[in-house]
Amino acid sequence: MTSRFQIGETDFLLDGAPHRIISGAMHYPRVHPDLWRDRIRKARLMGLNAIETYVAWNAHEPVRGHWREDGDVDLGRFLDIVAEEGMHAIVRPGPYVCAEWHNGGLPTWLTADETIRLRSSDPRYLAEVTAYLERVNAIVVPRQIDRNGSVILVQIENEYGAYGSDTAYLETLVRVTRACGITVPLTQVDQPIPHMLEGGAHPELHKTGSFGGRVDERLATLREHQPTGPLMCMEFWCGWFDHWGEKHHTTTFADSAADLDRLLAAGASVNIYMVHGGTNFGLTNGANDSGRYLPMVTSYDYDAPISESGDLTEKFRAFREVISRHAPVPDESLPEPADAPAFAVPLEAVPDPLALVATERGSFATPPSMDELGSDVVLVEYTARARGAGVLEAGIRDYAWVTRDGRPVGRLQRTIGDEALTLPDGTELRLLVEESGRVNYDTKIGEAKGLIGAPLLDGAPLVGPWQVRTFDVAGLGTAISAAGPESGSGSIVQGRIAGPVGLRGSFTLDAAADLFLDTRGWGKGYAWVNGFFLGRYWRRGPQRTLYVPAPVTRVGHNEVVLVELEDIVDATARFLTRPDLGHDVE
Template identity: 65%
Template sequence: MADFRIGEQDFLLDGAPHRIIAGALHYFRVHPDLWADRIRKARLMGLNAIETYVAWNAHEPRRGEWGASGGADLGRFLDLVAAEGMHAIVRPGPYICAEWTNGGLPAWLTSTPGIGVRRSEPQYLAEIERYLRHVYDIVVPRQIDRGGNVVLVQIENEYGAYGDDAEYLAELVRITRDAGVVVPLTTVDQPEPAMLAAGSLPGLHRTGSFGSRVEERLATLRAHQPTGPLMCSEFWDGWFDWWGGVHHTTSAADAAASLDALLSAGASVNIYMVHGGTNADLTSGANDKGRYLPITTSYDYDAPLDEAGDPTEKFHAFREVIARYAPVPDEVPPPASPAPAFDVPLARAGGWLPGHVPGGVDPAPATFDALGHTSALVSYSAELAAHDETALLTFDEVRDTAWVRIDGAPVGRLSRTLHERALALPPGRRLEVLVEEQGRVNYGPRIGEEKGLIGLPAIGGRVIAGWSATPVDVASAGAAVSRGEQPGPAGSALRGEFDLGAPSDLFLDTSGWGRGYAFVNGALLGRYWSTGPQRTLYVPRPLTRAGSNTLVVLELEEAPLRTARFAEGLLLGQLEE
């Protein structure tokens, strides 16, 4: 048993001053068979703690179906952290941002009629209490005072950037304490006076989120947290990527200098991220500050351990800095070795998208949320009144990409990112619209928005009535093709086989491909898209096997694929100039 608390100037571990040198590692972004490897490498960099968010929608994608096993086994993850002799910091949200779809909030929650997200609204608070008690059933027995390793729990997440509902924060604290959490409670906000003031309460320890201008930002934090340890609980050592952008990197030397400035000031730190991992299985979020920008499958983040868990220049630079202030193990993880590189012939494996569904039962297209659909695609169709001339087809909004066909012939594509909502529709009777949601907004006021065709579509100014909607489960379609089945009459599914002498990390090179989804042995790796920046989809070693393996590609735009190639390592795209 041990005691961990906040003193006048320091964290106190059994009464002695203690500095936290932590790193963020999200269990839900890493294959569970690789958790121990990533945690161990973080310790070898000199860290003494691991921090993780808890993604509610990873545990309860459908209301009442709570799961905490496999890749959602938070308890096992915390136990592996403890096995390395490291402390743990848990940030259960319920909102986490994290460039994770819907900021971690389940779509069924945010689509509840009348619900008030991130505020003291009764429906929201009732669901939050039910969720947090599930999480705290896992966390409470693992607190440091009970022989475990959890030393801090965070309340909400950067709330000062969103709202100022003190009653809401107080209710989160009540639930947390009532559930048996006794370790110190923290909040985090960007070091802006208004955010620090609005995002916390008396009795909660304020921490900051930033990646530069350390002295200035610590001074701002100290003005709002006059006692106790200074802590940057999100030290941004890199950044995330979005489709159509560049691969963001930060200088290892500059990031190490900022880390040195933090540690030399006596502050504690949580490096965000020590290892980013992957937004596999369609879990990436999106940002929308006037332009919708969906996040890539890779969450490499230019972190010290790259997407495949290998040490980078930044790993060694950070390790050198940490060694000036704390003990660092003598052992250093080995550098990355090239993965097997080879080509795989692809053969057409039939269709995977549904065909036309006749008739329509709804006056307006049903949203993904109304359908309770958590995958990426819905196919809509409607029968049109006779029109003999080309007319303008309009939508209130498309979330997020729509492919339009008339009488089976392709007409065009509409992109939310490009603010496209209309196209010229030639004469015809049967309208089909395939909509892809590319990631739910994870930051700001658009959290929880519905997906699909929004509002009442019209042609030539006349509302189109009578819509059918067919949800498409991408994961199920890919698994079916992997088994040799043909799940639908439309679309382009491709399949290939390859042999391995032993399980291995692989890097599927999607250069020259169109847009779609890729699977290895039935497991959904994520999205690919020719707009970049990322070119490889990471295949974790546990998804492969010695002997025969299956690769499946589900194309959305009919790219002429004949061969797939596996590269020797990550290809994450063009850098900023």
């Protein structure tokens, strides 16, 4: 049965009757697809009537012209499950999404062209965006509420007033979206700060706000700029994200619940950001740079009401109690958290794992950036002849291991501004450079990665030729798993081994189960279970465990693989009963 969703003088209207949206954010690529229904159903149990999701362009089209909408990016299936669970959906396709997601959702093949003006009415940018929106909306259009689907709102751009004020750009996005067949109301979102609300404004877009406190003040400012129609907090920040090297962020659930109560008591609609955060699986984490570059951790737990592994938290129960004062809440029992299996797995070493996935890229007069080398390159080796000792200075984005004639001599780290070291005498210089996460907010979106310009030795440029190799990091898990027994002869001494090294081990399970892989005793690298790329680990913390979704595991034989780029002091894969995201880190 089809319905009609509209914006009235004071309320959202569902088939002509006032309707309040009580929604929660959940990003489908951050949740294993076999767990979508579980997480959506739990959100409904909290009292929500809608699910909101961003659409990350780079998740659907990582390589130009190679569009995906299956598996973990099957947006259509996700929206169908929302409908089957009796809930509405809000879709926010960007094209920019922020979301602490790699490059803010924009593909690296797009941002590699530094002459394109991002998030503007640049005709070349708009041509690519138009093609993207046509693909996304082909999925969304038949799933709108007036076509018997779940979608009630579609957002144009994202926090645009914090970035620019190109009305021609917004006009094009609105026109393209409507031409695609989107008939539900269109919205915008910005923090309730006057210049942001004005910069992102368009007459066909209903203004919504993003904030996590000072509710009365924020709603008043929003009302000044949106005189009619319903008030809505499109992002009610109930938690926060984590950077490597900082503390794990949590919010007091009672304070968050009190702010939610203020919002609902004021008659506003709300989208809780996040109701369930999930995980930056693989290499999808973003980064911030407001004077200092800070990459995101692998977990996107966000201190949300539904934890990264699907547990219902104290915040969940507090929010559910608040919502029950303002709207019906399902009278169903709530599942209790359960401990995961705990066990240890000895690991064997696979030496020189990078050689398994290396591609020779040739000789260059000056070092090329990762962006010049192709889409989503994240690990590059640069080698050149460089005689003599002295101070090496290099523009590193974002982390580099430096070797001299095959011997390690140090690291360069953008996060702490460490971009110089003393180089001993020698003839060959090699830098292994890792991209640690692309900036997802403000003007540094799309910045080049890798070795930026020629390094200096005592102030003089190191001239080429530079020999360059790239590595298929995503393919490392499969390559190490498939390496023959003769490759497993690396020397582990009292649990210690220097990287780069691959490690693998096997274990058995009586039943598929969520697991928490302990990364203590490891340095910096990547991990897989049964070929599923869990993401990055780093001894810098605060995150100490990686979440392994139950659908990744299986009855009987299972395999864990990691690639250590620095050094291991405990060549054992330990699985813990509960996650450790760094709650005790100050």
